[in-house]
Amino acid sequence: MTASLLRTSPLGEREAEFAASGMDIREAGFRAMVNVRVDSASAAADAIGIALGVPLPVVPNTVCGGERAAVWLGPDEWLIYGADGDTPRITALATEALGPVSGSVLDLSANRTTIEISGARAREVLAKGCALDLHPRVFGEGHCAQTLIGKTQVLLWQYGNAPDYRILVRASFANYLADWLLDAAASGW
Amino acid sequence: MTANSERLPEGGRIDRTKPLRATVDGIEILGYRGDTVASAMLANGIRTVAPSLYRSRPRGILGAGNEEPNALVRVERRGSSPMLPATTVELTEGLPVHTLSGIGALEPNSEAKDLDTRFAHTDVLVVGGGPTGLAAALAASEGDARVLLLDDQPELGGALLRGTDAELLDWAGGAAELLRARPEVTVVSRCTAFGYYDENYLLAVERGETLDRQRLWKIRAHHVVLATGANERPIVFAGNDLPGVMLADATRAYVNRYAALPGSEAVIATTNDTAYEAALDLAAAGVSVRAIVDSRAEPPEDLAAMACQAGIEVLADCVVAEATGTDSVAAVRIVRFEQPRRTVRTIRADLLAVSGGWSPDVGLFSQSGGKLRWNETLAAFLPEHSRQRQHIAGAARGRYGFARCVADGRFAGVSAAESCGYPAPDSPLRPGISERATRVETEQRPVWIVPAETGKPAEWREHFVDLQRDATVADIARACGAGMRSPEHIKRYTTIGTGSDQGRTSGLTAVGVLAWLRGMGSPGALGTTSFRAPAVPVSFELLAGRDTGKLLDPVRTTPIHPAHRELGAEFENVGQWKRPWYYAREGEGMHEAVLRECAAARTGVAMMDASTLGKIDLIGPDAGEFLNRLYTNGFKKLAIGSARYGVMCGCDGMVFDDGVVLRLSENHYTLTTTTGGAAGVLDWFEEWLQTEWIELDVWATSVTEQWSTVAVVGPRSREVIGAIAPELAVSNAEFPFMTVRETVLGNGIPARIVRVSFSGELAYEVNVANWHGLAAWREIERAGAGFGITPYGTETMHVLRAEKGFPIVGQDTDGTVTPIDLGMDWIVSKRKDFIGKRSLSRPDTARADRKQLVGLLPDEHGTLIPEGSQLIGEHTPVTPEVAPVPMLGHVTSSYHSAALGRTFALALLRSGRERIGQTVRTPVGDRLVSATVTEPIFYDKEGARRDG
Amino acid sequence: MLLIECPWCGQREETEFRYGGQAHVDYPSAPAETGDTEWAEFLFYRDNPAGPFAERWMHAAGCRRWFNAVRDTRTNEFLGVYRIGEGQPA
Ligand SMILES: [Zn+2]
Secondary structure, eight states: GGGGGGOTTTTTGGGHHHTTTTTTEETTTEEEEEEEOOOTSSSHHHHHHHHTTSOOSSTTHHHHHSEEEEEETTTEEEEEEEEOOHHHHHOOOOOOOHHTTTTTEEEEETTEEEEEEEEEEHHHHHHHTTTOOOOOOSSSSBOOOOOETTTEEEEEEEEEEEEEEEEEEEGGGGHEEEEEHHHHHHOOO | OOTTTTSSOOOOOSSSEEEEEEEEETTEEEETTOOBHHHHHHHHTTOEESOTTOOOOOOOOOOSSSSSSSSSEEEETOOOOOOOETTTTTTTTOOOOESSSSOOOTTTTTOOOOOEEEEEEEEEHHHHHHHHHHHHHHHHTTTTOEEEEEEEESOOGGGGGGSHHHHHHHHHHHHHHHHHHSEEEEEEEEEEEEEEEGGGGEEEEOOSSTTTEEEEEEEEEEEEEEEEOEEEEBBBBTTTTTTEEEEEEHHIIIIIOOOOOSSSEEEEEEEESSHHHHHHEEEEEEEEEEEEESSSSOHHHHHHHHHHHHHHHEETHHHHHHHEOOOSOEEEEEEEEEOOOOEEEEESSSSEEEEEOEOOOHHHHHHHTTTTEETTTTEEEEEOOOSSEEEEGGGGOOOSHHHHHHHHHHHHHEEEEEEHHHOOOOSSSSSTTTOOOOOOOOOOOOOOOOOOSSSSSGGGHHHHHHEETTTEHHHHHHHHHHOSSHHHHHHHHTTTTTTTTTTTTHHHHHHHHHHHHTTSGGGTTTHHHHHHHOSOOOOOOOOOOTTEEEEEEOOOOOOOOHHHHHTTEEEEEEEEEEEEEEEEEOTOOOHHHHHHHHHHHHSSSSEEEOOTSSSEEEEEEHHHHHHHBBSSSOOTTTOOOBBBEEEEEEEEEEEEEEEEEEEEEEEEEEEETTTHHHHHHHHHHHHHIIOOOOOOOOEEEEEEEEEEEEEEEEETHHHHHHHTTTTOOOOOTTTTBBEEEEEOOOOEHHHHHOOSSSSSSEEEEEEGGGGOOOOOHHHHHHGGGGGTOOOHHHHHHHHHHHTOOOOTTTTTSSSSSSSTTTGGGGGGSSSSSSSOOOOOSTTTTTOSEEEEEEEEEEETOOOOOOTOOEEEETTOOSGGGGOOOOOEEEEEEEEETTTTEEEEEEEETTTTGGGGOOEEEETTTTTEEEEEEESSSSOOOOOSHHHH | OOOOETTTTTEEEGGEEEEEEOOOOOOOOGGGOOHHHHHHHHOOOOOSSSSSEEEEETTTTTOOOEEEEEEETTTTEEEEEEESSSSOOO
């Protein structure tokens, strides 16, 4: 039996509720997430970007890349995001590129799960509990932010123009956030 | 009265194609879409509302908006607020309305409403949809700035809706259309801004068409334009609270906007020009207007001529001294303004329309930190100085008249957009409108009070100042007599202005009366009372929004939660976490379940979900040095693959958190924190790394939820670990206490297994990726089945550790306890420095009589001392004569022990270590029980059990 | 609610931040040699001006960076923010 079949995701039991919500909303579980910390001005930062094929963005709250992406978390901190199963490769490439330079590469793939929410009402539903200005002039495709939705911390990331958002939330808060989003989506307002 | 008897045959902004029926106090009324409850009442001849709250005086409708103090109603509709002004409730089909005397009742089981919250951001926020606000919003949005316009009515137009000027109404309609067509403009009707806070943060309530729908707007605006208009003031005279006394502008609203007649024979009392419009509009609607009573000696000639043409007599230099009538106004007595105030005339009338001048609505401006200044000409407090990025425009700053409002609004809108980086192209308003001539207003002659001819002010109990509070000139005079001088003191002494109408019709009037009583010329020198949020009543449930029920606070669960539910666990709240408390089997209560779980851990094997512990990885060449500086003991020399327990103190030397540190490689440590302390510890690390020791090369990362942890505890735990991890050598020699091993479980899951013990028994913690937590739990359950493995909860965990005297930070400590107080001298390094070390030698921290952790054994073996119980000496008298009884400390943990066959406790006790062997007493229920002070360890003092 | 400018993330709501008290209170370089009075002052005594006050904030729900800010305690107005290690703006 392979270990990957034994995984459970925090919102695995909520699929039907998402489907019935009238919104384009779903859990994207088991995505690769590797935390990288390194001085952004160092050659190692560049080397990691080259090795991964996605530069580590230096503009705060932005994302570089496509299916494999580097998400800005702080001036010396990024989350490398990828498809399910990409974690070992990301970890190996980043660790090797970092070399003896001070920094850290840590697998955090199971730390958070991803909720994807798309479509015309997505922005409006998020605005019910997210204090960020999500207007396209301010927060568009390729923007990310660590912020609060309702009462939980999230990493919010607009990855498409539908608009499409990814909300990365710590596993233990995922059900709260799902409850919150479903309640907000069901509002008659 | 008959249905719709007082409805004008034509006109108004009501939709006559949409007739509606409703009831007021059981009486059926007819109305139309576009009516308020108040306008429909008047149209159906209902002019009297519920009597006043304190003096049961008959009352009528005074206003036509949220200034209304009298006409309060309860609407029997799902989700309605307990008390609403009838002047603000839109009439809908079948609405059952009950008039109220000033106090509503909360519904104890109010049904669910559709309440919503939304954050909004805008370049320019315009508050108010009258001519000023419309002009501002139009101008601001010409250059593509994002504009949000809030208006509290169902229809835009503001004061224009109360008039009949078709051209102006057309303009408003056109402006509204234009705004709605602009993609970056949002117009929100039925929306009242009620709070204005720092950094242009405003709160507003949007009402749905039905009473059960409300939305809270939380708005950040780069620039704000306040176009909040002005409120008309009443005049204080005898009997001014009788039904039939109405604000002059409100009478215009009723005849023009709602086509409802507020009376048939009217007298107008005014101090200024605006009431002439009301007089002419009433006359045009068929009301017999008997006279305009003008306080000014020489009213403007053009207005006087228009009145004359309409057949209305103008009584100049006169004021109303008294309205008389039993249940409503029947007659109005008019006197000369100048002394002696001889009676000029007494006129029969059922409507007395009053205008005591206008007060700009500066509530939001004032909330925002803006400063006000008295303007003698306009007899009003006007905005003088803004503290935030805002403009206040139009009537809200004393610019009256359509043309001036539009020009002022436009200027504000252009400046606001410019300040956001969106200069407006130079396109004037629709030709003709901005040039439209408006007569320049003439001076007013303020009248705050028309004194009675007899008696003293303290006796004038029919000169009303605050109708909702039933407060009169007599009340203000008594407040003055009691020594009150400032408006703030008067307000609190008399309660004037504290009603749900926020004193819109009484606030400045009270100051005017106070100025008169104190012999001062005008209210200017006295100032106003403070304006505070909320400017209109809002319910707590609206502010709570969706943060109720299961969304009140996040409920955190571990990936193993489904297994706990299947096992029938009772859950305990630990911070936001739901943790299994105990797992009761058929027929068991908590007590039996915990004894069974404890016995399993001490004699067989048991398992617990320990996933909630905080976890932090520290990576970097200075990680060991960093740990050395933060923990009281040393970690630099910890062997790779080994674990060590550590305690952290704050700078004050008090225990702050504890946990186990593992060294995974030369430069990589990982550590646990308490469940509640996880976020605080990471913050603490980052604080030192970022602000104080920036030279240290260490990276701290929270990995709390990357890992899920199952503790496997008990003499047979080694066998279970051996069964789940076939590749692992588990003998005591090969896997000794306080070491860590990486392995792969038999089912293919990678695991990090640590030999640590929080119970004194042989024990392991199996760490796997969070998404494997449930599978790991089930695997351990399966492998342990043959050994009778027993799941246990937090209660058993607490008992097991307490039997060993292991304190829990946050339960046995409270931020005033040092490691020395806990008896942990062994963990406090003498050689190295660490955070908090210096504080341990402060005179107070080094005192010998500090509270110290001790054990307690109750003399009665079955008696459980409640946690938190206070302790007193064995012979301390507890009679009331010698109170207060000196307390020696308190119980921090208390349990039944299966292993000891008795109860025991931990306590913080003054000079505790010196008292070992002595007796203390503590209340249990109504009795005092005795307990012996012991060392804080009760079980396996030699530590013989940890290797199994 | 305050709007606070994180030097990295820009303006965010106050709820995203943790307050850290007075800025530029250095940890004593040699605690063991610090007298009781001096140590107590380091632990417990802070300025409390009516006016501009240099203080520390941390963008707790965001990038988790500590930074300094000068806030006028009378009006709550932020006069400036600056990163750790940067000098206090004049
Ligand atoms: Zn930030």
